[in-house]
Amino acid sequence: MGIPEVQTESLIKDTAKALFFQKGVLNATTQEIADEAGVNRALIHYYFRSRELLVDTLLEEAVNEKRDRIRSILASERPFREKILLYIDAVVDQGLKYPHLENFIITETARHPDKMKILCPKDRVKSSDMIRKDLDEEIQKGLIQPVSAEHFIINLLSLCNYPLLAKTVVQNMHGMSDTAYRKFLQDRKDIIYQTLFNETAPGILRKEEHSAEVHSIKKTAEQKKE
Amino acid sequence: MGIPEVQTESLIKDTAKALFFQKGVLNATTQEIADEAGVNRALIHYYFRSRELLVDTLLEEAVNEKRDRIRSILASERPFREKILLYIDAVVDQGLKYPHLENFIITETARHPDKMKILCPKDRVKSSDMIRKDLDEEIQKGLIQPVSAEHFIINLLSLCNYPLLAKTVVQNMHGMSDTAYRKFLQDRKDIIYQTLFNETAPGILRKEEHSAEVHSIKKTAEQKKE
DNA sequence: CCTTCGTTTAACAATTTTGTTAAACATAAA
DNA sequence: TTTATGTTTAACAAAATTGTTAAACGAAGG
CATH class of the missing domain: 1.10.10.60 (Homeodomain-like)
Structure with a gap:
């Protein structure tokens, strides 16, 4: 053939x-x-x-990939704050690689809200439920202000995704070149953590930016257990 | 004629x-x-x-309006935190009225970054400069974690705008109806303030949701001076 | 070698969309 | 009333875009 x-x-x-x-x-x-x-x-x-069916395929893969990424991080056995750090890292890095992915998802699901429903069956465990326990613990300990898991997740998504979505707006607002913008996003990783937890992010993660991921993180995990 | x-x-x-x-x-x-x-x-x-020139006109008006809104609030003589509260209110309310405005700006400026440059001459005072003094004061008093004015503004924009941009995503992620979504956004106003300042938002503003704006805010201003 | 069948191509058809233009229209002024 | 001018319309032209189809292609299997 x-x-x-x-x-x-x-x-x-x-x-x-x-x-x-x-x-x-x-x-x-x-x-x-x-x-x-x-x-x-x-x-x-x-x-x-047809063109539309191709777009549907792309949307489905993009949404699934993104959702799996979130879930695999949130479902892991790491400490809560590390999961968040990992997630921030993953989203920002992926955003730098595929700058218009999020906009594609948003635009496409805004045009056809039904498609989103099909892609995300409601019998699944909500991601907000996956962090509720950890989050409530943080709140009870007085480490962060009381906030529902739903809002916390949206805070996280907002802080990570908006600067990627609104690249041109951000760049223009602050008069940044492309390289300045990239640096800004790298710096943001820590800022996001700090904004969510009102505490400086543990620096260890960022030291060896390029090589290690899981290794250095695992170490941090042990250190934090104390 | x-x-x-x-x-x-x-x-x-x-x-x-x-x-x-x-x-x-x-x-x-x-x-x-x-x-x-x-x-x-x-x-x-x-x-x-042409169609494109119409779109250009819409973009220009939208961007100008949005920028003026920010500036008029930031330039006012209110205390810093009140300005932020006002801004959150303004953005979320406008977002409920024009749900796709932000997406329009983002999509259009992503397609033609040059247009953005024309609309925003760089000789203008940056909005980050308008809050730097107030922000540094907050930091020095130890009220919030150290953060540059640039990042603080993007935090604010992110927390306000993303949930509007990603309506379908948010709704689906949390299984919310349209009315639940609207309530979620109203609740968010306080959450955003709380996330930025790590402190519950002064409730007075929200009590009389529909009638007063400037009045009740002025009162809050006096109360906060202490 | 030749048949078979999944793949690829070029050509065609239909629809959508934008942009132009000449003529019709309506009102104010002469 | 007539004229002049800005506005509106219908009809036309051109381009872009999608979708279809019959034929060409090329390797695997007989």
Whole structure:
């Protein structure tokens, strides 16, 4: 049978992701996608039937990936504050890689709220429930102000995602170059933690920025147990 | 001369705003706009030359309005924390009225970063400079954790705007109805203040939700001076 | 070698969308 | 009433965009 040089279907998907999530062409044409992928436009219809179905596929993968990321961090066995640190790191780093992913999700789910419902069955455990116990403990100890798990999560999402979403606004408001903006986002990781917990973030995590992740974090975990 | 029944130009603009900012049809067609306004499509080109120029006009007005709103609050003579409270109130309330305004600005400025530069001349006083003195005072008194004015402003913007931008995401994540969502946003006003200042927001403001604004706030100002 | 079948292509058709234009219209002024 | 001018309309043209289809292609299997 005719075997494609590469897996055309995923080539198209990857190209579309690059266009939508990285370059920010949220209304990229089937022609643009095909050109960028170096394939015939008809192939998009061959594999996905229509532009909309391709977009649906991208949305589904993006949402699932994002949700799994949150859950795997929140479900881990680390101390609460470390989970949050990890999450901040993950979101900001991913935001730098795919600057328009969040905007894509927001725009698309705003246009078709039903799709979101299909993607997120309500029988699942809510992420707010996953932190409620830890959070209430923090509150009871008087470490942070009383706040519902629902609001706390949205605080976290807001502080992480908005600066990514509103890149141009932020840059312009503060007169920042692209590199200044990137540094700003790196600095923000600590600021977000500090804003949520009203306490300077443990620096150890950031020392070896590039190499270690899990290792240094695990160490921090032990240290914090005290 | 031929005088229109209403000012057609502003009718078109207002209709477009309703479509873009309220209904969230960020890619509304000239035909859709014309239909919604009940005018001939050609009039859009007569008054604005092209769809893009109409969009530019909307963007400019939206950005200016939003910026003026921030500045007039920050420039007022109230105590710092009251300004912030006022700002939170203003943004959330406006966000409920024009749910897609922020998304419009973000999407449009992401597509054409240059337009943003034109709209915001850099010789203007930065809004971060307008709060730096007050903020540093708070920090020095040990009332809040050390944070740059730049980050503090983005914290504020993030906490206010993201839940509006990501309505569907938030709603779905917490399984909220539309009314539950609206209540959530109202509650958030206090949460945002509390998150920024690590202290419960003075309740007086919210008691008489509908009638007073400036009056009750002024009172609070006096009370806080102590 | 030739058939088969999944893949790919080019060409076509239909629809949508934007932009233009000449003529119709309405009112104020002459 | 006529004229002049700004406004509105319908009709047209052009471009962009999506979706379909029949034919070409190319390797695997007989």
